[in-house]
Amino acid sequence: MSAEHTVESLTFKTEVQQLLHILSHSLYKEREIFLRELISNASDALHRLQFEMLTNREVHDPDAELAIHVDVDEEAKTLTISDSGIGMTHEELVENLGTIAHSGALAFLKTLEEGQRPDDIIGQFGVGFYAVFMVADEVRVTTRSYRPDAQAWTWTSRGDSAYTITPAEKETRGTVVEVQLKEDAAEFASPWRIKQIIKQHSDYVAFPIYVDDEVVNQQQALWQRSPSEITDEEYDDFYRQLTLDFEQPLLHLHIVADVPVDIHSILYVPRGTGHNVLAPKTDYGLKLYSRKVLIQEHNKDMLPEYLRFIEGVVDSADIPLNVARETVQSNRAVGHIKKALRGRIIKALKELGAEKPEDYAIFWESFGIFIKEGVTTDFGGRDDLLPLLRYKTSQSEGRWISLETYVGRMSEEQTALYYILGDSEAAVDSSPHLDAFRARGLEVLYMTDPLDALVIQSLREYQGKPFKNVDDPELELPPLEKPEESPEETTSDEALSELIVRFRNVLGDRVSQVRESQVLQDSPCRLVSAASGPENDMQRVRKWLERDYEVPVKILELNRRHPLIHNLAQLIARRPEDPLINPTIEQLFENLLLLDGLHPDPVRMVPRIQTLLTEAVSKAL
Ligand code: ADP
Ligand code: MG
Numbered sequence: 001m002s003a004e005h006t007v008e009s010l011t012f013k014t015e016v017q018q019l020l021h022i023l024s025h026s027l028y029k030e031r032e033i034f035l036r037e038l039i040s041n042a043s044d045a046l047h048r049l050q051f052e053m054l055t056n057r058e059v060h061d062p063d064a065e066l067a068i069h070v071d072v073d074e075e076a077k078t079l080t081i082s083d084s085g086i087g088m089t090h091e092e093l094v095e096n097l098g099t100i101a102h103s104g105a106l107a108f109l110k111t112l113e114e115g116q117r118p119d120d121i122i123g124q125f126g127v128g129f130y131a132v133f134m135v136a137d138e139v140r141v142t143t144r145s146y147r148p149d150a151q152a153w154t155w156t157s158r159g160d161s162a163y164t165i166t167p168a169e170k171e172t173r174g175t176v177v178e179v180q181l182k183e184d185a186a187e188f189a190s191p192w193r194i195k196q197i198i199k200q201h202s203d204y205v206a207f208p209i210y211v212d213d214e215v216v217n218q219q220q221a222l223w224q225r226s227p228s229e230i231t232d233e234e235y236d237d238f239y240r241q242l243t244l245d246f247e248q249p250l251l252h253l254h255i256v257a258d259v260p261v262d263i264h265s266i267l268y269v270p271r272g273t274g275h276n277v278l279a280p281k282t283d284y285g286l287k288l289y290s291r292k293v294l295i296q297e298h299n300k301d302m303l304p305e306y307l308r309f310i311e312g313v314v315d316s317a318d319i320p321l322n323v324a325r326e327t328v329q330s331n332r333a334v335g336h337i338k339k340a341l342r343g344r345i346i347k348a349l350k351e352l353g354a355e356k357p358e359d360y361a362i363f364w365e366s367f368g369i370f371i372k373e374g375v376t377t378d379f380g381g382r383d384d385l386l387p388l389l390r391y392k393t394s395q396s397e398g399r400w401i402s403l404e405t406y407v408g409r410m411s412e413e414q415t416a417l418y419y420i421l422g423d424s425e426a427a428v429d430s431s432p433h434l435d436a437f438r439a440r441g442l443e444v445l446y447m448t449d450p451l452d453a454l455v456i457q458s459l460r461e462y463q464g465k466p467f468k469n470v471d472d473p474e475l476e477l478p479p480l481e482k483p484e485e486s487p488e489e490t491t492s493d494e495a496l497s498e499l500i501v502r503f504r505n506v507l508g509d510r511v512s513q514v515r516e517s518q519v520l521q522d523s524p525c526r527l528v529s530a531a532s533g534p535e536n537d538m539q540r541v542r543k544w545l546e547r548d549y550e551v552p553v554k555i556l557e558l559n560r561r562h563p564l565i566h567n568l569a570q571l572i573a574r575r576p577e578d579p580l581i582n583p584t585i586e587q588l589f590e591n592l593l594l595l596d597g598l599h600p601d602p603v604r605m606v607p608r609i610q611t612l613l614t615e616a617v618s619k620a621l
Contacts, residue, residue, distance in 0.1 A: 006167070007165075007166050008166065009162055010094065010098060010163055010164070010165065011162050012157075012161055012162065013099045015099075015106070015109060017161050019100065019127070019130050020133055020159050020160070020161075022112065022118045023118075023122070023130055023131060023133045023134050023159075024134065026118050026119050026134060027119045028118070028123070029119075030122075030123050031134045033122070033123055034132045035070075035188070035194070035201070037127065037128055038129070038177055039070075039198070039201075039205060039209065041129060042082075042175070043068065043083075043291075044085070045083050045085025045086045045174065046068070046083055046086075046206075046207050047085075047291065048085065048086040049085045059146040059148070059173070060149075060150065061084070061146075064174070065084060066085075067083070067207055068082070068210070069081070069210045070209060070210065070211045071212070072188075072189045074189045074190065077186050077189045078179060078180055078189065079188055079189060080176060080177065080178050081176070081177045081179075084173055085146075085175060086145070087145040087146055087150070087173055087175055088145060089145045089151075090151070090153050093153055097141065098163065104125045104128060105128050107125060111125075122134075133159035134185075135182055135188055136159065136181060137158060138156065138180040140154060140155070140156045140178040141154065141156075141175060141178075142154045142155075142176045143170070143176070144168075144172065146173050152168040152170035195211050195216050198216045199216065204217070204218060204220075205292055206219060206291065207219070219292075221315065222234065222235075222238050223264040223265060223266045223313055224264050224292065227256065230254070236248050236249065238266065239252065239311070242268075242287070243270070243311050245270060249269060249271060250271045250359055250362060251268065251348060251349075251363075253265075253267045253268075255267070255344055261333040263337055264314075265312060265314040267286075267310050267311070267312035268311045268312050269309070269349070269363060270309065270311060270366075271366070272366045273309070283297075283298045284298060284300070284308040284309075285298030285300045285308070286299050286302050286303065286312050287299070288302065288319070289314065289315035290319045295319065299314070301334050302314050302337050302338050302341055303338060304342055304378055304381075305377070306378065307345060307374070308370070309366075309370050310345060314337060314341070316333055316337055318332075319334070346384050346388065349363065350388065353390075353402065357400075360390075361399075361400050364390045364400055368390065369449065369451060371385055371388045371389065372389070372452070372454070372455045373451065375389070375458060376454050376455055376457075376458050382458065386459075387403075389403055391406070393406065393443050393444060394420075394429070394444040394446070396443075403462050406443060406445060410443075413478055415465065416465055416468040417462055417465055417467045418442060418443070418444045418445065418468050419444060419446075419447050419467055419470070420444050420446060421447045421452060421469065421537065421540050421597070422446070422447070422595070422597040423448060423597030424448055424597075425448055427595050428446050429446070431526075431595050431596070432523030432524075432595065433470040433471050433526055435520050435521040435522050435523050436520070438522075439521045440480060444470055450544045453538070453541045453544070457534055457537055460534075469533075471526070471527070471529050471536070471596075472532050472533065473528050473529060473555070477519065489561060490560050490566065491569045491570075492569075495569040495570065496516060496560050498569065498572055498573060500515070500516075500558070502581065502585065506582050506586065507556070507589055511554060511555065511556045512530055512552075512554060513530075514556045514557075515557055515558070516558055517557035517558060520558075520559035525565065525592060526556075526557050527555065527556055527557075527592045527593070527596055528554060528555040529554055529555075543598070551598050556589065556592070564588075568581065579615070580612070583611055583612055584612065586608060587608055587612060590602075590605050590608075
């Protein structure tokens with residue numbers, strides 16, 4: 001080269017000038033990401049060199065250790081990042097550090113055009129090499145290409161519109177980036193701080209990173225090792241490092257694949273939603289790596305949203321380094337990875353349900369709600385999720401059972417899956433709606449979670465059999481073989497019609513109709529929906545979602561054989577003015593609202609109950 005001692009002045013491409021202007025004036029709080037960018041470039045350069053060596057190209061300085069060195073001079077406030085990677089020629093310097101080839105930085109600029117504040121979003125993008133100008137007054141890059149006999153060059157810029165390139169003396173292969181820190185970025189001249197940043201952002205970079213001759217990063221990424229060599233304890237330790245959760249995870253999965261896309265992933269199902277109260281979870285998502293370089297701290301594209309309780313890491317060589325958040329989504333590999341991870345998680349949960357029902361119950365009580373969310377949102381994959389659903393039932397004795405178990409216990413004659421919606425297990429367990437089912441030995445699914453009403457909307461049937469609400473007015477149950485009741489025990493037709501009139505008068509338009517029940521056995525009365533099927537379930541969803549929603553009035557059914565109803569009818573016949581009658585009717589009605597989870601304010605009942613008790617006790621004297 002005859003260009004020695006000449007200083008060549010060049011100007012950045014317009015978009016680089018734009019980017020530099022923003023970066024050097026931004027107030028971004030986490031400026032430390034500049035180091036992640038420089039180290040990932042060094043790591044890329046080393047990977048590319050490795051490739052050149054493996055493909056038998058002749059390289060300069062073949063015995064140099066493949067490593068990254070970070071050195072600081074606290075007094076001079078300089079930081080130096082050196083690598084023994086592929087290096088750059090003059091042409092490459094101009095091309096790589098004078099233009100933006102980089103999609104992350106371009107996407108960043110585009111987002112700014114859409115009106116976002118740069119200070120809020122820098123960290124979401126791999127803004128690349130230029131990020132260094134958030135902390136630098138001046139940057140000097142001295143580089144020598146791996147090609148034998150290459151000339152070394154120094155690139156210098158103060159982050160304004162121009163840079164210079166001059167020939168340099170450099171014996172060793174690779175690149176040295178010298179950063180003259182801004183006054184307000186002096187913190188980055190501290191070895192302690194630098195080590196901390198490397199641990200946090202570049203711990204799994206595959207090459208050693210030396211700070212003061214000490215290797216700072218772990219290098220060996222757990223997910224890149226063979227699952228058969230990893231102990232459960234190592235998986236658990238890694239989980240704790242990752243999540244700061246003190247508890248052991250319920251389940252871990254190690255996924256390794258190379259076709260159709262490269263995937264190395266470790267995923268965890270936590271034991272509960274609690275986590276560490278000292279370090280509460282502020283965001284969810286998987287740590288996304290590409291070839292062990294951290295791209296994103298909370299990636300949300302690799303799993304469907306309803307699986308957001310899953311913790312873990314994904315590394316894929318098919319995701320380009322420093323790709324922007326927006327472009328991660330549209331990357332071809334992402335779809336494959338998402339499908340694979342989702343499938344494996346669901347499979348593992350199914351197995352957990354079959355093999356460790358107790359652990360599965362812990363899972364279900366913490367995260368069942370997410371699975372239900374999935375059933376209502378993942379239209380294409382809904383059927384895969386059905387085996388994960390669990391319900392308590394009128395016959396499960398407090399245990400969670402699957403729909404499969406329920407169907408397995410159905411008799412030949414049973415044509416539908418019966419369910420009851422309500423606010424709590426206790427409430428549905430004592431619901432009058434269950435009378436007819438208990439009498440016939442029919443099992444009823446308890447749906448006491450607010451989301452259940454939505455889930456049932458999207459289910460409608462399972463294995464070809466419909467779901468039926470126990471309060472559906474069109475419900476038909478097989479006839480009950482039971483001896484005729486003796487007539488004295490039951491209310492006469494005349495007394496019953498008097499009673500019905502009285503109920504109507506007292507309750508007014510709070511009920512749409514009062515009639516005799518054909519199904520009640522042990523309960524005095526029940527409320528039946530006037531609407532059938534989805535419309536009925538939807539009322540509950542709306543009550544849950546809309547504060548002021550009033551559930552449409554229902555039909556009140558009376559059991560003429562129940563002693564309370566029978567005696568009340570007799571009391572009306574004998575002493576229609578008795579002060580006990582109206583409060584009793586009111587109370588019976590409100591009990592039903594409560595049992596159905598429809599009572600707007602149960603506390604309101606207390607004064608009336610006290611009045612009734614006072615009467616009852618005084619009569620008992
Ligand atoms: P990206 O790394 O996403 O391509 P950057 O802005 O970080 O974008 O870097 C731009 C380019 O500069 C890189 O693609 C690479 O070709 C070159 N480069 C940066 N740092 C180094 C380095 N340490 N060694 C070799 N080439 C480098
Ligand atoms: Mg880069």
